[in-house]
Amino acid sequence: MYKVIQVAWREFIVTVTSKAFLLGLLLLPIIGIVMAWAGPRLFTDSDFEARGALALVDRDGRVADALRPKLDPESARMRQELETARALEQMPREARALVGPETIRRIAPRIELMLDERPRDADVDAEKARLYSGPPTERPLALVVVHDDAVEPADGTSRLGSYDLFVPPRLDNRIENEIRRVLREAIVDARLAARGYESATLQALFNVPRVDAVTVRAGEERGNAGALTMLLPMAFGALLFIGVMTGGQALLTSTVEEKSSRVIEVLLSAVSPMQLMAGKLLGQMAVSFIGLGLYIAMGLVFLAGAALLGLLDFSLILYLVIFFVITYLLLGSLMMAIGSAVNEMREAQTMMTPIVLLLVLPWMLWMPISRAPDSAFSVALSFLPPVNSFAMLFRMASTSPPPTWQVWLTIAIGFASALGALWFTAKVFRIGLLMHGKPPTFMTLIRWARQA
Amino acid sequence: MIRPAPAFTDAAIVLEGVNKGFGPQKAVEDFDLAVPRGALCGFIGPNGAGKTTTIRMIMSILFPDSGRVSVLGRASALDAKDRIGYLPEERGVYRKMRVGEFLAYIAKLKGVGGAGLSKRVRNGLERVGLEGVERKRCEELSKGMLQKVQFVAAILHEPDLLILDEPFSGLDPVSMRQLEALVLEEHKRGATVLFSTHVMHQAEELCEHVVMIHRGRKVLDDAIPAIRRRYDPRTIRFEPLDANADVTALQALPFVERIERAEPGYSIRVTDGTPPADAIRRIVDVLAPARIELARPRLEDIFIDIVAGSEHRPEEPRDTEAAKATA
Numbered sequence: 045m046y047k048v049i050q051v052a053w054r055e056f057i058v059t060v061t062s063k064a065f066l067l068g069l070l071l072l073p074i075i076g077i078v079m080a081w082a083g084p085r086l087f088t089d090s091d092f093e094a095r096g097a098l099a100l101v102d103r104d105g106r107v108a109d110a111l112r113p114k115l116d117p118e119s120a121r122m123r124q125e126l127e128t129a130r131a132l133e134q135m136p137r138e139a140r141a142l143v144g145p146e147t148i149r150r151i152a153p154r155i156e157l158m159l160d161e162r163p164r165d166a167d168v169d170a171e172k173a174r175l176y177s178g179p180p181t182e183r184p185l186a187l188v189v190v191h192d193d194a195v196e197p198a199d200g201t202s203r204l205g206s207y208d209l210f211v212p213p214r215l216d217n218r219i220e221n222e223i224r225r226v227l228r229e230a231i232v233d234a235r236l237a238a239r240g241y242e243s244a245t246l247q248a249l250f251n252v253p254r255v256d257a258v259t260v261r262a263g264e265e266r267g268n269a270g271a272l273t274m275l276l277p278m279a280f281g282a283l284l285f286i287g288v289m290t291g292g293q294a295l296l297t298s299t300v301e302e303k304s305s306r307v308i309e310v311l312l313s314a315v316s317p318m319q320l321m322a323g324k325l326l327g328q329m330a331v332s333f334i335g336l337g338l339y340i341a342m343g344l345v346f347l348a349g350a351a352l353l354g355l356l357d358f359s360l361i362l363y364l365v366i367f368f369v370i371t372y373l374l375l376g377s378l379m380m381a382i383g384s385a386v387n388e389m390r391e392a393q394t395m396m397t398p399i400v401l402l403l404v405l406p407w408m409l410w411m412p413i414s415r416a417p418d419s420a421f422s423v424a425l426s427f428l429p430p431v432n433s434f435a436m437l438f439r440m441a442s443t444s445p446p447p448t449w450q451v452w453l454t455i456a457i458g459f460a461s462a463l464g465a466l467w468f469t470a471k472v473f474r475i476g477l478l479m480h481g482k483p484p485t486f487m488t489l490i491r492w493a494r495q496a
Numbered sequence: 497m498i499r500p501a502p503a504f505t506d507a508a509i510v511l512e513g514v515n516k517g518f519g520p521q522k523a524v525e526d527f528d529l530a531v532p533r534g535a536l537c538g539f540i541g542p543n544g545a546g547k548t549t550t551i552r553m554i555m556s557i558l559f560p561d562s563g564r565v566s567v568l569g570r571a572s573a574l575d576a577k578d579r580i581g582y583l584p585e586e587r588g589v590y591r592k593m594r595v596g597e598f599l600a601y602i603a604k605l606k607g608v609g610g611a612g613l614s615k616r617v618r619n620g621l622e623r624v625g626l627e628g629v630e631r632k633r634c635e636e637l638s639k640g641m642l643q644k645v646q647f648v649a650a651i652l653h654e655p656d657l658l659i660l661d662e663p664f665s666g667l668d669p670v671s672m673r674q675l676e677a678l679v680l681e682e683h684k685r686g687a688t689v690l691f692s693t694h695v696m697h698q699a700e701e702l703c704e705h706v707v708m709i710h711r712g713r714k715v716l717d718d719a720i721p722a723i724r725r726r727y728d729p730r731t732i733r734f735e736p737l738d739a740n741a742d743v744t745a746l747q748a749l750p751f752v753e754r755i756e757r758a759e760p761g762y763s764i765r766v767t768d769g770t771p772p773a774d775a776i777r778r779i780v781d782v783l784a785p786a787r788i789e790l791a792r793p794r795l796e797d798i799f800i801d802i803v804a805g806s807e808h809r810p811e812e813p814r815d816t817e818a819a820k821a822t823a
Contacts, residue, residue, distance in 0.1 A: 050604050058593075306588030310649065312557045313582035314605035316574050478557065 047315045051323025052330065059294055059331045068290070069335055073342055092153040094219050096185035097160040099171060103192035106238065107207075108161050111230035115157050153218045157226070160184055168208075175212045186211045186223055195234045207231070276356070277414045277441035280364055281434050283339055285403060287368045291332035292379040292399070295324060296392055299383030308477050317474040321466075324380065329372055336368060360441055363451070367433035370458035374430050375399055377462075377469040381489065384469075384476035391483040398486075406434030417442040426454050429461035468493050507566075508533045508657050508688035509554055514563030516549055516712075523549040525712045527563070531690055531705075533656075536683045538699030539692040540799065541709035547692040548585050550709065551661050554690075555582055568657055578607040581655035581687070585662045587646050589634040595621070596630030599649055606653040620648040623678060640671050647675060651682055658682050660691035664698060676702060696796040708799060715802050720795075727798045730768065731791035732775060735761030737784040745782055751775055761787065 059065050098115070102108040113119055162171055171187050191205030192198075198205075207227055211220060233243045302308045311320055340361060347356055382395045409431065413422045417439040425435035426446065436454040439446045471493040476484070484492075511529040515522070524546045531537045541547050552558040553565055556573040567573040573580060589598055599617045603609075608616065621627060624644040634642060643666065650658065660679070664672045679702060683689050693699055699706055706723065708716035716723065730753075736743060743762055746752055751770040756763045766775045772790050780788060 046607075047605055050601070054601060058590075302588075302590075305591060306584075306586040307590055308588065309552075309557065309584035309586055310582075310588055310602060310646065311605070313555055313580070313584065314577055314602060316556075316577075478552070 047319050048323045048326065051311075051315060051320055052327035055294075055298065055324050055327025056330045059298075059328065060334060065294075065331070069338060072286070072339070092216075092218060093155075094153070094185070094216065095156040096158070096219075098157045098223060099160045099162055099174065099184040099187040101162045101164065101166045101168065101171060101187070101189045103164055104190055104195045104234070105164055106195050106234045107190045107227075107230050108159070110233040110237065111226060112159055114226045114230055114233075115159050117156065120156065153222070155219055155222045157185065157222065172210050175210060183212065185219055186215065188223065188227060190227075190231070194231055195238050204235070276360075277438040278410055279343065280360065280437045280441045281406060281410060283336060283343075283364060284368055284371060284434060284437060285407075286339065287332045287336045288371045288375050288403065290335050291328040291372050292376040294328045294331060295376050295380040296383040296396070297389065298324065298328075299380050300386060300389055300392060303384065303386075303477060304388055312477065317477065318470055321377075321380065321470060321473050325373065325377060328376065329369070332368070332372060336365075340364075360437075363440060364437065366455060367437050367458065370455065370462050371430065371433045373462035374458070374465045375402065377465045381469040381472040381476070384473045385479065385484045385489055385492075387480055387483060394483075395486065402430050406431050406438070409435065410438055413438040414442050417444045417446065423450070426450060427457055429457060432461075433458055506533050506569075507531060508535070508568055509690065510564070510566040511550070511554070512564040514550075514553060514560045514565060516546075516553060516558065516560050523712050524553070524560070524709075527709075527712070527714055529707060529714070529717070531688060531707075533688050534683075534686060536679075536689045536702065536704050537691075538703035538706045539690055539709070540694065540696060540699050540706060540795070541692075542694055542803065545709045546712040547694075547709055548661055549712075551659055551690075551692060554659060555580070576657075578653065579656040581650035581653065581658040581682075583646055583650040583660045583663050585665075585692075587643060589642060589645065591633070591635040593634055594630065595626075595632050595634055595637065595645055598634055599645065599652060602649040603652045606655075608653045616652060617648075620652050621645075624648055625674060640667055643667060644671065644675070647678065651678070654685070655687055658687045658689045658691075660689070662693055663691055664693065664695065696794070696799055700795045706795065708802065710803055716798070723795070723798060724792055727793045727801070730766050730770070730772075731793075732764045732766065732772070732779065733758065733761060733787070733789050733791050734764050734779060734783075734785060735787040737786045741783050743783065746779060749778060749782065751778075763791065 100108055100111065114123075168187075168189055171189075175183060175187060177183075187210040189208040189210070191207060193201075193203075193205035194207060195204075197203055209220070209223065209227075236243050236246060302311065315323070344356075378399055379396070382392055382399070386392045386395065409425060412419070413425065413435055416422060422435060422439055423446070426432050426439060428435075432454050436446070436451060440451065468489075472489050475492040476489070507530045509529060509531040511527050514524055514527040514529075516524040527546075527550060529550075539547055539551070549558060553560050554567060554573060556565070556567075556577075565572065568576040568579055570576045593601070596614070596617050599620065600613055603613055603616065617630065618627075621629060624647060626641060626644055626648075629637065629641070629645075634645070637645065643663075647660075647663065650660070658679075663679070664675060667675065676698075679689060679691065691699075691702075700720065703720060705719050706716065707714060718726070734743075734746075743755060746755060746764065751766045751774075753765040753767050756765070764775075764779065766772075776788055776790070779785070
């Protein structure tokens, strides 16, 4: 055991003191923080402003009256406020607390349209020509031709008309959307007015504010987790993925390096292949635990900061650790087997594809499992290595956790499969370490395992 | 011609009927070996003969398909790794690691630890003339310096058995002498030394005992003096007392096969089966010698004779993997 610890300690120290590790460890949180802060600023054009004329040919004659107040700057500002409130209302409670109305206001486009009313019987072709001819500053942003049956159906029909929208090339779609929106509202208002209804009254009648659900249990009432119930399984899956990838990749790299630098034979003169394998696995597992620990701590700080700590079932962290150990031993050891078999990293890439697919597969299954954690599909996946750890973690973090016996059955299956992978790796490791020359295939690895 | 391995009761290394193959290719066949404790034994053979595979089996890095291996009285070198020093043919270090750290790490893996380790590392480096490189990264050293570092790694824990695979390859003559002296020092300290080489004269100079392997089979296993006695007793070095003497007179002797000039005298080849003592007596009767002696066969000549003698056997093709693994 002394030698295993020595190997593990070296693996651990060499990895955690490398610049690559420190960078990799801090990169994810840094990206997260930068994106949260800079995302809205980077990905939205908060300075977008547009001002121009909206040419209107109102064949009906009543839409222009309804449209005019909607383009008034004051009513545009009030509409913006309404939109902001609506956008916030649609957001998950946690996101609402983070984003705030100011951000919504800041990123909303500022579009000022001035109504340029054209005669009811204006020649549409001549009006269209104004979009691309004449001095650019005098060209309207768009031309709208409201159909004569847009407010009331034509005689003998029940179908209402609409409008035609003509725009110059490369008009920003935000301006186009704004025109569509005000036109829709104006036509609806005109239709209501034509039938004797007051638009504001009806809108008030239709408006029911969105409310947050309150979770109630004996002696406790708290806000519902809301979107967190969907995000929590993903977060746990991500932690599992990061932990396994970090450790597995490091195992692969260090094994290839030791083999290609020929130091492996010196090591094998001092330790057995099993001791070497065990030491490397333990060392890199400790490295992964550092990453996991850091990310878990950051997650807890975030939840505590948002007063959402109560939403988290802390036993999930324990299960995360158990499932991490299983998945790491299973996939990490296979990565190490690949590392021992190849001559250089380039050769490892091809053989790594199936392993990476096994790690990516659970992400494709995240949504169906989280939405229906008790479906036959979800339950079956919980017992199918190597995706079972991910599937079970998704289910456990969902709104409908599985029965305890299923959790422990998954753990038992997981450990059994990890032992199988370790057995396979030990065999391949023993032979592969000293093999050079033609890069092996998976069939070669299986042959080695049977041979050893 | 090949005698069975001596049955040393207290042998440091024993191999009995060992076979090892890589796929269809046999790398080592029916190999018997007994290296007594305290011996300085050379393991010679051409490239690809099976030396490294045999050594790896002794080290329990590879395992035989059949046969028995015993090292320092244990059934496997795994049980005695801490008492064995090993310098593999394929040398390797952690390139980014500092020399001192590397040596300390290997020493720890060999069970050496504690407060005296740094001093031991320093002393080891001093012994090979590498004072002050402790803090340097391995990648900063030359190939020869790295070889010395690896030699230090092999002897740092004062092993009972020292196995060196081609220890002098790639070294300049000065470094070679330095390492040869260290090998002898280790032997003097009491370590059993087994070293492989394809440079025969090194084995001849250093070893008391030689084992020769060719195509995976042992073709020679004996003490150096015995080998010299046994091989090529048919060449006599002769220097006449009178430098102008007519040596063609010797041609008349029935057992003389041929006479060649070999400065400062002649090399007389006698027919097979002629007792050397008789031949010398009869040559002296014909011409007075300034010097006459039985030629000392070189290991290289013996090796070439043996290899040439076995050339009638068709060589089997070796696959890449097996060839690499046994090189």
